Amino acid sequence: RFKDAIDEMEGVEGYYSHRSHWVNREAIKSAAKTNASWRLKLINGDEIPVSRKFQPELEAAGLLQA
Numbered sequence: 001r002f003k004d005a006i007d008e009m010e011g012v013e014g015y016y017s018h019r020s021h022w023v024n025r026e027a028i029k030s031a032a033k034t035n036a037s038w039r040l041k042l043i044n045g046d047e048i049p050v051s052r053k054f055q056p057e058l059e060a061a062g063l064l065q066a
Helices: 002-007 055-060
Strands: 014-018 021-024 028-034 037-042 047-050
Touching: 014 047, 014 055, 021 047, 037 055
Parallel strands: none
Antiparallel strands: 014 021, 028 037, 037 047
């Protein structure tokens, strides 16, 4: 299961951004808000969604700033 794999990432700083996305902190280049939703931009050029459920944790980490 996805959650089991994440639980094995001990010692790696990372965040859930969406139920199907977990990202290593070092892979996050920036964040952008379009309309009412956030997306994380990664160093490899990918963009992943941020769900409202995980938004508070990413805000507390200083990754989402309006």
